[in-house]
Amino acid sequence: MDPMAAIRETFFQECEEQLAELEAGLILMESGAAEAETVNAVFRAVHSIKGGAGIFALDALVRFAHVFETALDQVRSGTLATGPGVMNLLLRAADVLADLVRAARDNGAVDETRTAALVVEFTQVSNLGHELPPAPKSQPTVCAPVPAWHISFTPTPALYAKANETALLLRELRRLGPIEATVDTTHLPELSEMDPEGAYLTWNITLEADCAEQAIRNVFEFVEDDCHLEIAAATPAEPSLKPGDIITGDNGFSFEFFPPPVFDEEEPPAVPEPEHHAPPPAPVAKQNPVEAMAAKAESAAAVSATIRVDLDRVDRMIDLVGELVINEAMLSQRVLEAGIARASGVAMALEELEHLTREIQDSVMAIRAQPVRSVFQRMPRLVREVAAQTGKQARLVTEGEGTEVDKTVIERIADPLTHMIRNAIDHGLESPEKRLAAGKPAEGLVRLTALHRSGRIVLEVSDDGAGINRARVKEKAIENGLISPDATLTDDEIDNLIFLPGFSTASTVSDISGRGVGMDVVRQSVAALGGRISISSRPGHGSTFTLSLPLTLAVLDGMVISARGHTLIIPLGAIVETLKPKAADVFPLDGEINVIRLRGGYVPMVDVAASLGYSDEFVEPDQSVALLVEGEGGVRAVLLADAIHGQRQVVIKSLEANYRAVPGIAAATVMGDGRVALILDVDAVVKTTRSELSRPEPSVLEAH
Amino acid sequence: MGQSTNSDANIRELIAFRVGRQEFCINVMAVREIRGWTAATALPRSPRYVRGVINLRGAVLPIVELAVRLGLPSNEPSARNVIIVVQIAHQQIGLLVDAVSDILTANDANIQPTPDVSSDLVKTFVKGLLPVDGRMISLISLDHVLPQGEMEAA
Numbered sequence: 001m002d003p004m005a006a007i008r009e010t011f012f013q014e015c016e017e018q019l020a021e022l023e024a025g026l027i028l029m030e031s032g033a034a035e036a037e038t039v040n041a042v043f044r045a046v047h048s049i050k051g052g053a054g055i056f057a058l059d060a061l062v063r064f065a066h067v068f069e070t071a072l073d074q075v076r077s078g079t080l081a082t083g084p085g086v087m088n089l090l091l092r093a094a095d096v097l098a099d100l101v102r103a104a105r106d107n108g109a110v111d112e113t114r115t116a117a118l119v120v121e122f123t124q125v126s127n128l129g130h131e132l133p134p135a136p137k138s139q140p141t142v143c144a145p146v147p148a149w150h151i152s153f154t155p156t157p158a159l160y161a162k163a164n165e166t167a168l169l170l171r172e173l174r175r176l177g178p179i180e181a182t183v184d185t186t187h188l189p190e191l192s193e194m195d196p197e198g199a200y201l202t203w204n205i206t207l208e209a210d211c212a213e214q215a216i217r218n219v220f221e222f223v224e225d226d227c228h229l230e231i232a233a234a235t236p237a238e239p240s241l242k243p244g245d246i247i248t249g250d251n252g253f254s255f256e257f258f259p260p261p262v263f264d265e266e267e268p269p270a271v272p273e274p275e276h277h278a279p280p281p282a283p284v285a286k287q288n289p290v291e292a293m294a295a296k297a298e299s300a301a302a303v304s305a306t307i308r309v310d311l312d313r314v315d316r317m318i319d320l321v322g323e324l325v326i327n328e329a330m331l332s333q334r335v336l337e338a339g340i341a342r343a344s345g346v347a348m349a350l351e352e353l354e355h356l357t358r359e360i361q362d363s364v365m366a367i368r369a370q371p372v373r374s375v376f377q378r379m380p381r382l383v384r385e386v387a388a389q390t391g392k393q394a395r396l397v398t399e400g401e402g403t404e405v406d407k408t409v410i411e412r413i414a415d416p417l418t419h420m421i422r423n424a425i426d427h428g429l430e431s432p433e434k435r436l437a438a439g440k441p442a443e444g445l446v447r448l449t450a451l452h453r454s455g456r457i458v459l460e461v462s463d464d465g466a467g468i469n470r471a472r473v474k475e476k477a478i479e480n481g482l483i484s485p486d487a488t489l490t491d492d493e494i495d496n497l498i499f500l501p502g503f504s505t506a507s508t509v510s511d512i513s514g515r516g517v518g519m520d521v522v523r524q525s526v527a528a529l530g531g532r533i534s535i536s537s538r539p540g541h542g543s544t545f546t547l548s549l550p551l552t553l554a555v556l557d558g559m560v561i562s563a564r565g566h567t568l569i570i571p572l573g574a575i576v577e578t579l580k581p582k583a584a585d586v587f588p589l590d591g592e593i594n595v596i597r598l599r600g601g602y603v604p605m606v607d608v609a610a611s612l613g614y615s616d617e618f619v620e621p622d623q624s625v626a627l628l629v630e631g632e633g634g635v636r637a638v639l640l641a642d643a644i645h646g647q648r649q650v651v652i653k654s655l656e657a658n659y660r661a662v663p664g665i666a667a668a669t670v671m672g673d674g675r676v677a678l679i680l681d682v683d684a685v686v687k688t689t690r691s692e693l694s695r696p697e698p699s700v701l702e703a704h
Numbered sequence: 705m706g707q708s709t710n711s712d713a714n715i716r717e718l719i720a721f722r723v724g725r726q727e728f729c730i731n732v733m734a735v736r737e738i739r740g741w742t743a744a745t746a747l748p749r750s751p752r753y754v755r756g757v758i759n760l761r762g763a764v765l766p767i768v769e770l771a772v773r774l775g776l777p778s779n780e781p782s783a784r785n786v787i788i789v790v791q792i793a794h795q796q797i798g799l800l801v802d803a804v805s806d807i808l809t810a811n812d813a814n815i816q817p818t819p820d821v822s823s824d825l826v827k828t829f830v831k832g833l834l835p836v837d838g839r840m841i842s843l844i845s846l847d848h849v850l851p852q853g854e855m856e857a858a
Binding site: 319320322323326566567612613614653654655657658659660662663664665668670674675676677678 | 742743744745746747748749750754756757758759761762763764765766795796797850
């Protein structure tokens with residue numbers, strides 16, 4: 001990749017991080033829990049994006065970021081109060097900024113009118129009179145024949161308050177040519193009179209560079225309004241430092257200048273302690289200001305040491321560790337078979353190895369694990385937009401953003417979550433008037449929670465709305481022929497009807513969640529991830545959707561079964577329950593298909609071995625074990641097998657890589673004995689039964 | 705293993721193996737490894753010549769019983785059988801054969817054309833015949849061991 005493109009990519013990655021921080025900070029401000037540091041962090045985020053965008057000449061982004069930043073500065077200085085209106089404006093500005101960043105990244109387009117409208121709004125709230133800054137010039141400056149410059153640079157407190165650093169500016173300046181800087185401390189007051197946030201220092205800089213004045217001005221471009229800057233051309237200057245001069249950096253160190261021929265020099269008179277003025281100090285030994293800055297930057301980097309690694313490399317490692325685990329299990333088995341005593345050295349060493357392997361596996365899996373924060377952070381914006389479109393007031397509360405889950409899962413939960421939150425606002429929450437009438441606050445609450453529970457991640461979306469209108473759901477289900485009019489259903493069963501295909505409780509098809517994409521789609525995409533979704537609802541108090549997903553897609557929780565001597569894995573997510581069929585409950589439907597009576601309904605039975613063509617004979621139902629499974633769309637069937645050997649976590653292996661897809665088989669895995677076992681494709685097996693049956697199932701929750 | 709490039713003679717190295725009473729050979733460059741027989745997991749609804757899949761260091765490797773594929777009688781494999789792991793395009797498959805018998809060096813001049821016979825199997829697989837010490841070794845092509853058309857069919 002060309003180096004500029006790589007830097008650009010890094011910039012956009014960092015932008016995403018800054019945007020996330022911006023959003024998080026604004027939400028904290030909105031909730032009233034913000035501290036001064038929060039406002040600073042928000043300001044810095046916008047400022048960093050603006051700075052970076054300037055380097056890449058992303059003019060539209062720079063212009064908007066500048067307006068945004070100016071408003072935030074006013075918030076910080078207290079001249080702009082953060083009422084609900086202003087907070088709303090800032091949040092929307094954050095959304096627009098995110099759009100602008102993404103448009104710049106993908107060379108896409110943005111809604112110019114929306115951006116322009118926000119700029120106007122900003123001007124109205126803050127009476128911004130400032131001209132927009134000129135877009136930074138990235139082309140090399142034409143150099144004038146002036147060999148040296150004298151620069152006098154006096155920062156005002158505002159410069160520090162905007163998180164600028166003089167050392168950084170000096171370092172920038174040094175890129176133009178060698179510099180010599182002296183600090184003028186004559187305006188430094190007595191310690192007792194000193195304002196800790198004041199600025200009292202002036203830097204006198206001699207720059208030996210053959211360049212135009214504009215090039216120097218460009219260095220100070222972002223702080224122009226916050227300092228007194230004088231630039232004058234000079235003849236090649238003698239070093240303006242005299243022995244004993246003290247150079248004081250802005251981060252609290254001082255540097256004593258010694259002339260090359262060293263002769264004994266008195267210790268300098270008590271230097272005014274720089275710790276007490278100007279920006280936050282850092283203990284730094286005597287060194288060149290620029291180096292000190294670099295050292296500081298390095299230590300900052302060490303605090304959050306992260307690396308970006310290609311996902312393929314991690315996947316390769318996960319594969320190899322999976323092999324290691326299998327090999328280790330095989331080795332253990334061989335050692336056992338060889339009759340080596342458990343207390344022997346070999347067996348003990350092997351046990352050590354086993355612990356190590358498990359630990360390696362856990363650590364490797366942890367590399368791919370990421371907090372769900374990245375998905376959760378997209379939701380506040382969604383809530384704002386959906387609430388605005390539906391004319392409802394909604395507030396999102398998130399919990400457990402730090403809950404970690406595999407990256408592949410994270411990527412795929414965003415859509416179901418989006419849909420569930422849309423649904424919660426559109427269908428769950430009532431209009432402000434209705435809420436007030438019901439004695440609730442006008443603003444509805446949507447709660448998004450993530451937590452780990454028994455090796456799975458559980459996501460909950462709950463609202464404090466009206467809850468499910470069971471009478472209407474039932475009515476609708478009867479109307480659509482989903483259930484028979486005289487069916488008696490429990491409350492829970494009625495609630496879960498909304499997951500059936502073609503079901504929508506909204507009487508009017510709305511723009512938000514009524515696009516013909518119902519909860520059945522959510523349920524299907526969740527099922528595709530090996531997850532389950534359920535709903536509980538209390539009339540008048542709201543509903544809670546609970547989504548449970550495996551922590552990773554690379555491994556699967558399965559039930560190991562055997563059918564006519566073949567070992568098979570059935571995904572645990574598909575299994576509703578296991579049962580021991582009684583001959584009295586089994587009825588032949590036709591020559592081949594039997595149904596079993598299950599809680600008042602009849603469910604077709606599938607002989608696993610026969611359906612896969614392993615055997616022509618059908619197993620006697622009462623000689624076998626049965627597993628009630630649920631496929632796509634809630635289709636149920638009972639699978640018959642010879643025996644269940646228990647639960648196991650298996651690493652998923654592709655059959656297609658070296659062979660081809662096999663009907664009825666989802667994937668393969670390697671068992672502890674080194675043999676391949678096949679993972680059953682429950683949907684396919686259930687479906688073949690249905691097409692063979694070609695008649696509706698009498699199961700209560702059955703869909704057509 | 706390195707195939708020396710000799711432009712005019714076009715010398716290639718071949719690996720010869722026995723299937724039943726016949727001998728076959730394939731280009732050694734296609735061979736990834738040779739390993740002993742391990743029990744395979746049967747695949748549902750697969751052609752008769754696909755014995756199943758085995759675990760090759762974590763990859764799922766289909767095993768083709770070459771005898772059946774070439775229309776010869778099937779034999780229940782034992783520990784004496786070997787699996788030749790070959791690379792065909794982007795896939796690896798295992799060929800179940802009776803034993804590896806020889807490594808040969810041959811150029812185009814040594815290889816005699818296959819007589820025109822009506823057998824489709826011979827037309828599909830046998831690319832030439834190689835006389836070695838009074839034996840006849842058939843040079844076979846691996847392109848159609850798992851034919852594309854058959855792969856698409858269920």
